[in-house]
Amino acid sequence: MAAPSDNGKVVILLGSPGVGKGTQGIRLGRELGWAHVSTGDLLRAALKAGTALGLEARRYMDAGELVPDDVIVDLVREHLAGMEQDRGVIFDGFPRTVPQAEALDDVLATVGRSVDRVALLEADDAVLVKRIAGRRSSPSGRVYNVYFDPPRRDGFCDDTGEPLIHRADDRPDTVRTRLAVYREATAPLIGFYGARGLLARVDGVGDIDQVQTELRGAVQG
Ligand code: AP5
Numbered sequence: 001m002a003a004p005s006d007n008g009k010v011v012i013l014l015g016s017p018g019v020g021k022g023t024q025g026i027r028l029g030r031e032l033g034w035a036h037v038s039t040g041d042l043l044r045a046a047l048k049a050g051t052a053l054g055l056e057a058r059r060y061m062d063a064g065e066l067v068p069d070d071v072i073v074d075l076v077r078e079h080l081a082g083m084e085q086d087r088g089v090i091f092d093g094f095p096r097t098v099p100q101a102e103a104l105d106d107v108l109a110t111v112g113r114s115v116d117r118v119a120l121l122e123a124d125d126a127v128l129v130k131r132i133a134g135r136r137s138s139p140s141g142r143v144y145n146v147y148f149d150p151p152r153r154d155g156f157c158d159d160t161g162e163p164l165i166h167r168a169d170d171r172p173d174t175v176r177t178r179l180a181v182y183r184e185a186t187a188p189l190i191g192f193y194g195a196r197g198l199l200a201r202v203d204g205v206g207d208i209d210q211v212q213t214e215l216r217g218a219v220q221g
Pocket residue numbers: 015016017018019020021022023024039040041043060061062064065066067068072092093094095096100131132134135136143144145146148149169178204205206207208211
């Protein structure tokens with residue numbers, strides 16, 4: 001792992017469900033010593049802990065719909081407040097709407113920071129659907145794929161030995177909804193950040209190491 005960078009960059013990973021934001025974000029965070037902040041992971045942790053927020057979020061997540069903006073923005077604001085202010089941050093799955101992007105600008109401005117780069121990971125729907133069907137997640141946060149990135153022992157995490165989980169929102173009908181929601185609510189962020197000169201397109205197809213190399217170039221370029 002690289003020594004933690006103190007340059008405080010703020011990077012957003014944008015892209016469809018299943019494109020590899022979590023896989024790449026965790027690796028990039030480890031490599032650069034930056035924080036990886038996934039709103040999906042924060043919501044799943046809240047759900048597991050049985051908090052009121054987690055229980056409210058569940059009905060949206062299970063249906064493949066977005067959790068309301070105000071809930072998400074409060075969650076992110078609270079999470080950032082507990083972090084070192086000058087550490088690099090990789091946002092994964094946030095922002096997901098234009099109002100969330102505007103709220104992020106406001107939150108960052110209060111600590112004298114702003115978004116430095118937005119990496120758009122891209123892949124066709126057929127690739128996404130196969131990746132999601134094969135995904136298995138560890139309670140530790142590590143993500144595997146039965147087709148492309150299997151654990152050494154079938155069904156169990158290499159790191160912790162815990163049983164792997166098939167996410168409830170990875171059912172085919174829910175995946176169709178998530179892809180449609182991405183196109184409608186999240187894809188407008190491509191224009192939003194493109195107009196600000198912050199967008200870098202990254203080919204999300206190819207093996208995990210290849211994508212990581214291209215992503216690192218986009219983030220550091
Ligand atoms: P979230 O958890 O963010 O899900 P998502 O955006 O739909 O993204 P995924 O986690 O499905 O995919 P990913 O891009 O991280 O891919 P991964 O790396 O796992 O959100 C879940 C729900 O929470 C939302 O539907 C919503 O309800 C709510 N939510 C979250 N954030 C919100 C927000 N900001 N606002 C409102 N609501 C919010 O990879 C997928 C699979 O492919 C894995 O098995 C992996 O091993 C494999 N893989 C990855 N890369 C490759 C590769 N290069 N080659 C082969 N296989 C690969």
